[in-house]
Every structure is written in structure tokens, then in C-alpha cells.
Amino acid sequence: MNVDLRIQLGIQGATHLLDPIWLDVASIGAAASWSGSYHVLAMGQHYDDYVVTGNLVSLPPIPGFPLAHPYERLAGKIRATGVTGNIGESVAAIFARRCLGCGIGDVAHVRSRRAFMRRKAPDYMMRLADVLPGPFAGILPAGFVALWPVWMPVESKARTTLASSRAARRDAMRQLVTYWSLLANSQPDTVGYGIIISFQYRGNKEVRASLMIPSDQALLIQRLQEDGDDVGQQNLNDCLYGC
């Protein structure tokens, strides 16, 4: 199944459409079985049931045997949050490998089974300094000179609708703020940098990669040192591009 792929500066900046990303049953199933926080054994089949990927259509036909999809079995069921959570977590790793060109050793899944901070650790740490800006080059602000941190935090979400995806990106940004507040004193150069990957898997399906970069890193560091991860939204808007 090809899914529209958009990149975005911050979580409110303009978006730019890239070539689509292929999110098939096998890719999501396998990536999620590694990076998903929930123990789900047949992730690929769940994914196909939840989003209807067209996987069946790709199978070699057998005359007289119907292409019957079990989607309507969901009529009496609720989508399991663990499964959708796993789908969300897997998309970032796939994006990193295919779209950013990361090596296997550049993608570390670090989300813990239990949160070890008040808010959760990022889903991933990715070694991106050598591959950025990559597809994001066209959306960087004019004159912006990035000193990409070697390792950057990456959050990954899957939601059903446009509105819930937007809300998820905002939640993800707060999780990045937690990470930045941890390193505001010891590694201030890393503050303000991160990526949020969101996958809207119903309606107009879309993967969106939102690049977080600081517009005023010094001010953001100061705010984080003063307020920790409670720093207010307006303050964040003042310090980050596209927020």
C-alpha cells in the first residue's frame, strides 16, 4: 500500500509532499515485532485488518477463490490500542531506513516498557548527523545553519484522523521537551532538535515527518533550565520553528 508522505517544519509549518512510502503488511509486521512496545504476535495480520492494505490483491490469483478480506470482523470489536501503538512505533524506523538512508546501527529503539521519567522517553534515538537534512533540505528556513546533534530523539505515532494526528504531534513534542530538559545543562547543543513521525491510517492515509529545529536555542535552553519540562506552549512557540 502506497501512503502519501509529507515533511513539515515543526508541527504547524507548511508541508511538502514527497514520493509515497510503501507500507505493506510484511514491513509493518516485522518492524513492529521488533520496535513495538506491546507483545502482539501477528502484527502484520492485525495491520492488514485495521488499515486494509491491499495485501490480498497482490497475491497470485487462484481461479474461483475469492479475495475475501476479514475487515468486517471488526464490526463487533474495538481496535486494540496496543496494536495501533505498535503500528505507530514501527513507522519511524521504516522512514529512517528508507527515506533518510540510515544504517541498521543508526536506529536505536529506546522506549521502555515503563516510563522512567514523568513523561516517557523518546521512542527512538537515531544517529542522523550524517544523513540530515536529506529530504528536509527544501523546508529549512532561509539562512538556517544547523549543527545537527549526532543522536536525535524521534517520536512516532499512529492515529485514525487528521485531528487526532495533530493532537498526537503536540503530545510528541512534549515528549521531546522532556528529553531536551534532561540534556539542557550537559549537552545544550542538542536542545530543540528532533523528529516526529505521525501516521494517519484511516481516511486519506498519510505519513508525516515533522522536523523540530530551534529558532532561538539559547532562549529555549534558558526556559528549560528555569521551568524544566513544564515550559509553556507559548515559550516553545517562540523558540522552535513551525510551532
Place this chain on the structure above:
Amino acid sequence: MIVFMAAKTDKFIIATFALWAGDFEYFEKLLREFSKPFNIPQIADAVETAEDVIRDTGARRLRQFRQKKGEFRKLVLEFAERGVEITDRPMVVEVTHMRGTIWRIGEREFVMQAYLKDLSWENDLFSRAAANAESKGNRDDVAPKASDLSGQSTEGDGYHSKGCAWVVFGNPFIQVHLTDLGLLEARGMWVERTLPEDAESITNAFVRVLGSLDAHSGEE
């Protein structure tokens, strides 16, 4: 010549692969080498670098693993009282750059989950797997068609999977799938009327799959 320098964090990443495969001893070994002691009460307070976040996650996973291991020991004792022996150690197979576990999941069904233990082999792994997947019809025992198994269209623009899939005919009949992240899952079905008389009948077939993806193997 580019010389691959293994990063310290490789151990963490390989450990997550080992945990995925259920290769628990190797997982534990790697994380013991990479992470600080897992019994520090407030690990997050010690975070000073981005690498510390990864290291701390390793320590936390190790601690959670030890808890699970403790739970399993109690189960083993309960089974032992009934005269049944169970273990948390799967069949482990290994070639030069890869390790894998083989699990029995049904009377006749087996699954191997394999991964790179040397990340510098990444490009070779994918190129050898692609060659396996492309060699359809050229050999009797390898009849692949990646799109049949992974549903992938290779036509048109877009970001396609780096992985591939193929099948190995024989007994056991095996379907192999390599993912974007270099994780390999091979599902085998024993198709003879009677079950195998020894483990090698199963493991050898899976080791040949790994061998076809590794260096200096007889299965090229």
C-alpha cells in the same frame, strides 16, 4: 578502502535484535557489557549525554529481563514437580555474521528469527538476500518472488522496502522474509508423513538459509 568502525551503541542495537529473537543469553551478555549496572535506583538522574539515554534504556531492559527470568524460574519449578522439563533456552544457530533462534511453534511448524551480530555485514546481507530473491526459477530449491510474499510493487516512484522474501522448497518447506532492519524470519513446515527423528533434520535446513546470506558458506 572504508573500514567499518563498530560503534559502542551497536551492542545495544544488536541486543534489541537478540531480545526480539528470544536469544536471551546473548541479549544479556551484550547489555551487561554496554550498560551501567542495572540496579541503580534512579538511572535517569545520571543522564548527561544522548548516549546515556540509550545506555540507561539498556540497564532498564536488563532489569526487566531479570524480573521475567525470576518469574520463569518459578514456572520451571512448578512444571518440574509434575515431572515436566521446560527451558527458556531456544535452539540457537550461528554463522559468521548472524545468529538466530529456532522455535517449535506447532507439531510441524518451526520459525527461525535471525539477526546480524556484526552490523558491518549489513550491505552484504541485503545484497545476498536480494540475489536469493531474484534467482527465481534458476534453481530447484529456491523459487522466490518477493512480491508474492511481501506484496511489494517494485514499479514506480516511492520509498520501497529494503527487505525481500523467498521460499526454499524441500522438507521442511521454508518461507523466508528479510525486513528493512535486517531481521530475518523463516517459517518452516515439516511436510513428511512422519515427524523428524532428530533435531538436525530441522536445524540444518535453517542453517543453510543463514549460510546463504553469510560469508564462506557452502550455500552460495
